[in-house]
Amino acid sequence: MSEQYDVVFIGGGPGGYSGALYAASAGLKVALVEMDALGGTCLNRGCIPAKAFLETAAVKRHVDHAGTFGIESSSPAVNFAVTQQRKQKIVAGLVGGIAAMCKHRKVDVLNGVGSLGPGRTVTVKMADGSEASLVGDHVVLAAGSVPRLIPGFERGGPIMTSDEVLDLEHVPARVAVIGGGAIGCEFASTFADLGAQVTILEGLPKILPGLDADVANVVVRSFKKKQIDIRTGVQVTGHTPNGSGGTTVHFGEGEHLEVDAVVVSVGRRPYADLLGLQGTGVVVDQRGFVEVDEMCRTGEPGVYAIGDLVNTPQLAHVGYAEAVMVVKHLLGEDPAPVMYDRVPWAIYCHPEVAWAGPGEDAAREAGLDVVVGKHPFKFNSRAQILGETEGMVKVIARRNPDGSAGQVLGVHMVGPWVTEQLAGGYLAVNWEATVAEVAEFIQPHPSLSELFGETMLSLTGRDFNG
Numbered sequence: 001m002s003e004q005y006d007v008v009f010i011g012g013g014p015g016g017y018s019g020a021l022y023a024a025s026a027g028l029k030v031a032l033v034e035m036d037a038l039g040g041t042c043l044n045r046g047c048i049p050a051k052a053f054l055e056t057a058a059v060k061r062h063v064d065h066a067g068t069f070g071i072e073s074s075s076p077a078v079n080f081a082v083t084q085q086r087k088q089k090i091v092a093g094l095v096g097g098i099a100a101m102c103k104h105r106k107v108d109v110l111n112g113v114g115s116l117g118p119g120r121t122v123t124v125k126m127a128d129g130s131e132a133s134l135v136g137d138h139v140v141l142a143a144g145s146v147p148r149l150i151p152g153f154e155r156g157g158p159i160m161t162s163d164e165v166l167d168l169e170h171v172p173a174r175v176a177v178i179g180g181g182a183i184g185c186e187f188a189s190t191f192a193d194l195g196a197q198v199t200i201l202e203g204l205p206k207i208l209p210g211l212d213a214d215v216a217n218v219v220v221r222s223f224k225k226k227q228i229d230i231r232t233g234v235q236v237t238g239h240t241p242n243g244s245g246g247t248t249v250h251f252g253e254g255e256h257l258e259v260d261a262v263v264v265s266v267g268r269r270p271y272a273d274l275l276g277l278q279g280t281g282v283v284v285d286q287r288g289f290v291e292v293d294e295m296c297r298t299g300e301p302g303v304y305a306i307g308d309l310v311n312t313p314q315l316a317h318v319g320y321a322e323a324v325m326v327v328k329h330l331l332g333e334d335p336a337p338v339m340y341d342r343v344p345w346a347i348y349c350h351p352e353v354a355w356a357g358p359g360e361d362a363a364r365e366a367g368l369d370v371v372v373g374k375h376p377f378k379f380n381s382r383a384q385i386l387g388e389t390e391g392m393v394k395v396i397a398r399r400n401p402d403g404s405a406g407q408v409l410g411v412h413m414v415g416p417w418v419t420e421q422l423a424g425g426y427l428a429v430n431w432e433a434t435v436a437e438v439a440e441f442i443q444p445h446p447s448l449s450e451l452f453g454e455t456m457l458s459l460t461g462r463d464f465n466g
Contacts, residue, residue, distance in 0.1 A: 002133040003108075005031045007330065008122050010114040010275065011142035013040020014316040015307035017098050019140055019323030024105035026331060031134050032107050033114035033124050035274070038098045040144050041308075042316040044091060049166040050186055052087040054348050056080075057193035061350070068387060078194055081169040110134075115276030116141065120302050123276070138302045138330045141282070141290060142319070143275055145268040145308035150178070152238040158247045158261050159239070162187070165263050171196055172261035176249050178236055180207030182347045184265035185219065189349035192226040199229040199259070201251055206232055208347070212359030214374065214394055215414045222351050222390050270309045287311070294337040295329050296322050304330075312340055344426045346419040351391050354422040357410030357429040363396050371397045371405040373435075373459040377415045381446040391415020393451045395425075397435050397459055405435040405459040411452070421449050428456075435459040 007023050009016040012034030020032040037044050056078075063076045102109050112126035120139045124132040147161035155161060160168075162183055173196060177188045180202030192198045200207060200223075207223075207230060208216045223230060234252040239262065241247045246260040270288045277284070281299035283291040290305040292298055298305050304326045307319035321338045328335035347353040363370045374394040377383040383391075396410035411425025428438050439460050443453035457463045 002121060002135045003031070005029050005108075005134060005136045007031075007138040007140060007327070008114075008120075008134050008136035009033065009140045009142055010116065010122060011040065011144055011307070011309075012036075012038045012098075012109070013142060013144045013307060013319065014042050015144075015319030015323045016040065016140070016142035017102070018320045019142065019306070019327055020107045021101055021105055022324055023327045024102075024107050026327060028327075028331075030105075030107045031110060031122075031136070032102060033110045033112060033122065033134075035111070035113045035127075037095055038102070038109070039091075039095050041146075043094055043098075045163045045166055047316055048091055048094065049087050050162070050183075050190075051348055052090055053083065053166070053190050054186060054350070056083045056086075057190045058350065060195075061193050065387060078171055080171050080194075084167070084169045087166070113274050115274060116280055116282065116300075116303065117276055118279040120300075136302070138304065140323070140326055141272075141275060141298070141303065141305040141309055142307050142323070143271050143309050145314060146271045147264070148267045148269050150236065150264060150266055153178070153236070153262065153264050155264075157241065158245060158259070159264065160261060161264050165261075168261075172259075173197065174246070174259040175199070175261045175263060176201060176257055176259040177263045177265055178249075179265035179267070180204070180209075180230070180232065181265065181267065182208070183267075184263070185223075185347060185349045187263050187265060188223065188228055189226070192223070192228050193350060197227070197229075199231060199257055201234055201236055201249070201257075202230070202232045203235050204232065208353075211353065212355065212394060212410075212412045213361060214392065215353055215355070215359070215412050218351060218391055218414045219349065219353060268308060268314060272309060285311075295335075296326050297329075302330075312338070313343055313345070315343065315345070318343055339430070342426075342430050344422055346422065348419060351388075351415050352418045353414045354418040354425075355410065355412040356422060356426040357408075358396065359410060359412055360394070360396050363409055368409065369399040370409065371399045371403075371459060373397070373405070373455045375451050375455045375458065375465070377448070377451060379465070380448060380451050382448045382450070383416055385446065386416055386448075388416035391418065393418075393455045395435070395455050395459060404461065408433050408435060408438060408456075413452075416448055418448075421452065424449065424452055 006028035112124040122134040236251040289311040306322035377391040378389040391414040394412040397405040398407040400406040408428040439456040443450045
């Protein structure tokens with residue numbers, strides 16, 4: 001007999017587990033199917049482990065420069081096995097926390113592979129070899145994504161994706177990162193700060209494509225100071241193992257690079273492979289994405305898809321937002337669709353990057369008449385105290401008929417802890433606030449967030465800084 005539920009989630013990553021908990025808090029009977037560990041890629045092989053490594057890199061960076069603060073220390077050694085243990089402890093604690101919350105909210109968690117058939121029937125091949133059948137009044141597909149691969153770079157030995165690199169227990173001496181997007185730049189930053197010789201190989205004309213140009217240029221300059229070798233406009237063609245654990249990467253016009261490890265970081269693809277879907281109206285497009293409307297509804301009545309499975313920004317917090325929207329929708333609460341052009345973005349390399357809304361070039365290309373304000377961190381008192389003065393805050397605002405700055409369209413930041421500072425900018429963009437309105441708000445002193453306030457104030461035509 002099939003067990004009946006109000007809603008069944010297939011996939012226990014950020015979208016799946018948050019949706020299950022949110023639905024349960026609304027009084028619904030919920031099942032959550034996960035074939036691996038709760039938390040999905042983000043918690044187990046993505047956001048959380050990668051940021052744990054980045055924090056180890058930050059600690060080493062601080063110790064390396066402790067002498068400038070008057071703290072005498074010897075040159076630090078990196079015991080990456082301890083870093084790995086610390087990461088695993090953090091992940092295990094968070095996974096256990098999700099399991100505890102599911103138990104507390106009475107969410108039925110099934111450890112197995114879930115596939116969807118007609119009539120919103122979910123067949124679960126359990127990890128113990130048994131099989132279960134669930135029927136949901138609604139079903140939410142949240143199966144996530146997996147790393148994209150490139151020909152000639154099969155996983156194994158020195159060739160790693162973002163999955164395998166997070167299991168390292170040592171810092172390779174020479175690392176090639178294939179792909180200069182957000183994930184690639186985070187790994188490049190991590191290993192460079194930990195003492196590795198790092199080369200980024202990017203096929204496009206610049207790393208971090210899509211970023212505001214001023215922001216991206218700050219990262220490029222900082223990476224060059226770290227002696228990260230950035231090769232853009234090159235295609236990798238293969239590699240030749242050297243017999244001693246490393247390999248020679250071939251790229252460009254006959255160029256080659258001897259390395260001890262290769263991190264393939266060319267994006268992620270949706271993972272609909274095991275969802276079944278035969279006999280349903282769910283459509284998977286040529287790129288592997290499940291097709292949905294603005295409410296994340298698929299072509300099958302009562303079936304939704306969220307997170308990396310659909311063609312929306314591949315961000316954990318977007319999965320959260322879609323999950324909440326879907327639950328509200330199936331409850332008949334008429335939620336607003338997620339505004340994907342205004343979601344917050346964050347890249348945790350050093351220096352950090354964070355933004356919401358369009359950058360300057362994107363705004364102009366969209367035909368908008370804009371006013372731009374930007375201030376560097378080098379004059380910010382808190383940044384000087386921290387010894388972290390690289391970066392800027394940049395605000396893009398709509399130009400009023402009288403030439404003054406009006407509605408805030410985009411806020412872009414690069415520098416110390418900007419991923420924690422973006423909240424004010426995100427709210428300004430999404431509340432469609434004007435520059436004058438935001439400039440009225442008081443920022444604490446001394447603080448990094450003062451720079452956001454000062455940038456807004458400068459756009460009013462008056463300021464007290466420079």
